[in-house]
Amino acid sequence: MSISKFNTHTSFTAYECITVNELEPLLEKSYKTEGGIFALCSKGSLKTIINHTEYRIRANELIALPPESFLQLLAASDDLEIHTVMFSQQLIQNAGMGKNMMDKFYIIGKHYVFPLSEGTSILYAEMFTFLSHLYKEVGEKLSDAVSQSFLSLMLQGVSELCPEQTRLIETPGSRHFQQYRIFVRLVHADYVQEHQVAHYAKKMHMQPSALCRLVKKESGHTAMEIINIALIMDAKTQLCTENTPVKDIALSLGFNNAAFFNKFFKKHTGVTPQMFRNSVR
Numbered sequence: 438m439s440i441s442k443f444n445t446h447t448s449f450t451a452y453e454c455i456t457v458n459e460l461e462p463l464l465e466k467s468y469k470t471e472g473g474i475f476a477l478c479s480k481g482s483l484k485t486i487i488n489h490t491e492y493r494i495r496a497n498e499l500i501a502l503p504p505e506s507f508l509q510l511l512a513a514s515d516d517l518e519i520h521t522v523m524f525s526q527q528l529i530q531n532a533g534m535g536k537n538m539m540d541k542f543y544i545i546g547k548h549y550v551f552p553l554s555e556g557t558s559i560l561y562a563e564m565f566t567f568l569s570h571l572y573k574e575v576g577e578k579l580s581d582a583v584s585q586s587f588l589s590l591m592l593q594g595v596s597e598l599c600p601e602q603t604r605l606i607e608t609p610g611s612r613h614f615q616q617y618r619i620f621v622r623l624v625h626a627d628y629v630q631e632h633q634v635a636h637y638a639k640k641m642h643m644q645p646s647a648l649c650r651l652v653k654k655e656s657g658h659t660a661m662e663i664i665n666i667a668l669i670m671d672a673k674t675q676l677c678t679e680n681t682p683v684k685d686i687a688l689s690l691g692f693n694n695a696a697f698f699n700k701f702f703k704k705h706t707g708v709t710p711q712m713f714r715n716s717v718r
Contacts, residue, residue, distance in 0.1 A: 481517035520565035617655035
């Protein structure tokens with residue numbers, strides 16, 4: 438499987454003014470985030486897929502990603518400037534913060550992208566700049582308690598932008614949405630070997646029809662679409678970054694033969710795997 442883990446080995450990591458040149462090595466690759474990520478686009482635009490939905494991030498928009506998100510960066514404008522702060526999953530779960538923090542992350546994570554006014558965007562940019570300077574100066578020496586206070590501040594700020602703000606206080610993390618998150622995690626773990634909804638329904642002790650209804654309600658996608666998107670994202674990553682023959686990529690993704698994989702890929706992208714590989718080289 439070619440999907441990489443996107444994680445920080447410190448409690449928090451912060452960068453300011455990431456440009457398209459710095460981001461380019463990450464483009465057209467798929468990642469599974471292991472920490473919580475906040476990013477502010479201050480200039481230009483970024484096209485990305487977040488948990489199976491495509492977004493175009495523009496200036497003065499804030500991104501909030503919970504741990505265990507599925508991310509693929511597709512393209513960036515030449516004038517892109519983006520600020521990023523990432524908190525480790527261990528930090529989020531430590532000191533008794535885990536459940537409340539994760540609940541907030543998951544409800545916020547139903548939206549991912551939040552438009553800001555120009556004034557609010559400037560304030561966030563100043564916060565990201567401060568955190569990036571702090572990270573450069575202190576790095577791993579910063580205590581978890583201080584890092585957690587920054588995490589709480591970021592989450593509180595984003596939660597106030599969230600359309601479901603009242604739910605963050607009253608009923609964080611609905612049971613159905615938590616089940617949807619479990620389904621997504623299972624897909625990320627098993628999609629190479631298992632392409633059918635029935636496999637995931639069985640692991641979740643549900644009927645396939647019930648799982649399909651739940652996933653559609655919570656995500657707007659069918660369960661099958663989420664499995665297929667995971668396969669396509671992985672296939673595109675391998676086609677962009679490796680010289681592996683298409684037939685071997687097909688086998689690595691659980692397809693019995695290249696012909697069936699070619700049909701599957703063309704159905705979902707409009708081009709054959711080889712045509713896609715030629716177009717990005």
